[in-house]
């Protein structure tokens with residue numbers, strides 16, 4: 001019997017409509033689930049609101065104190081180069097070691113910059129923000145001279161720091177080794193050298209009372225223990241040479257030179273000084289010259305109390321007088337810098353900062369992209385020294401007279417130290433870069449390295465990395481969800497639609 005097509009109509013007509021509805025609902029649910037999946041993945045993995053951390057370090061140098069405020073994203077703490085310097089506050093007045101006569105003032109002097117730090121760090125983060133003070137060569141010298149006064153100065157600065165709302169983590173004199181090591185860590189961290197296969201960069205720091213040289217030498221082992229440091233950073237071992245020359249910062253070196261000139265002269269109160277400009281005159285108290293352990297005795301034998309320095313701006317002679325403060329007569333190692341201190345052959349690139357930079361920058365010797373050749377540096381310093389003092393003063397009326405009058409000596413001293421002291425030849429000179437800031441905003445110096453170390457921000461081993469970045473992860477999740485929906489739709493069309501189409505019902 002031929003089936004009655006008409007009688008079948010109502011039956012076959014209602015069934016597909018019901019299953020189509022069900023399929024539509026199913027499809028809708030799947031799409032909804034897929035969208036929910038994507039939404040969940042996005043919301044779950046989107047970066048948390050930016051969580052910034054702060055750290056404060058006070059660099060209590062021999063000439064003055066600087067306060068640095070650093071910030072970094074909390075979630076990237078163990079990456080390199082993520083720390084920014086958000087503030088540098090220059091403390092007015094003397095370096096803390098200069099308050100030996102009135103130790104309380106050392107603490108009070110820091111108050112203005114501590115207030116400034118309170119404005120920079122958001123109030124709700126004051127309590128968790130660590131504050132460190134590291135004192136360098138000025139305090140090293142004061143400790144050698146009078147330990148109890150040095151301790152009183154440290155107690156006074158500690159009192160000020162403790163009374164601030166920040167998390168006080170200590171005020172101490174750091175060793176010359178630490179100063180060298182942290183300067184080296186700072187520049188290599190900021191240059192990203194710890195995570196690259198390229199080598200590290202050496203660090204040259206010139207202060208007022210000490211100077212540091214730090215680099216990874218080719219030669220092993222490092223012949224003297226006290227010049228040898230071992231680090232394991234981001235899964236790599238570093239054997240680093242460092243030395244800090246106490247009394248060879250530029251201010252103490254000038255005193256060493258004057259004391260040596262006095263010894264060599266007829267011991268008259270008038271001294272012709274080739275390291276100052278022609279026409280420059282400075283009157284110094286002899287007692288000021290012999291006030292610290294850099295210059296041992298000698299004062300008592302002098303028949304006058306004041307020294308009259310008269311500049312004659314002679315670079316070559318200045319170099320010769322400076323040369324006398326480097327003793328190169330003995331070396332108990334395979335090679336030495338001066339004063340019998342071990343120095344392995346110089347290796348790699350060097351970043352020279354602090355006063356190395358201030359002086360070279362003043363002389364316009366840091367502006368060019370590639371390093372200025374040694375002979376050009378020498379002729380620039382030579383020319384500058386020969387200029388009459390009144391002309392120099394007239395040209396730079398805004399520069400502090402103390403700095404301006406000493407750029408001739410400082411420039412000559414830098415050349416003597418680097419060329420004769422450390423052995424930077426014409427060729428090796430080209431590997432020195434004079435740096436004020438390493439990256440855009442961060443000053444080169446030991447403070448950042450000190451903070452990175454004390455906050456454990458440089459891990460010994462490589463931190464585990466996620467296989468995918470956040471963006472690729474979300475992208476992949478979206479893509480997979482879309483594929484899922486497409487497959488479901490396709491399978492629905494493949495298994496159901498043909499049946500309906502066959503019957504011409506859709």
Ligand SMILES: O=c1[nH]cnc2c1ncn2[C@@H]1O[C@H](COP(=O)(O)OP(=O)(O)O)[C@@H](O)[C@H]1O
Pocket residue numbers: 060061062063064095136137138206207208209210211249250251354355358359403
């Ligand atoms: O603008 C400048 N021009 C020249 N020298 C500067 C300038 N600013 C700072 N200095 C010098 O840089 C040196 C900084 O030494 P610091 O006070 O850090 O001593 P330290 O590191 O030996 O303890 C001092 O000799 C200071 O006079």
Ligand SMILES: [Ca+2]
Pocket residue numbers: 061062136206207208354
């Ligand atoms: Ca310094």
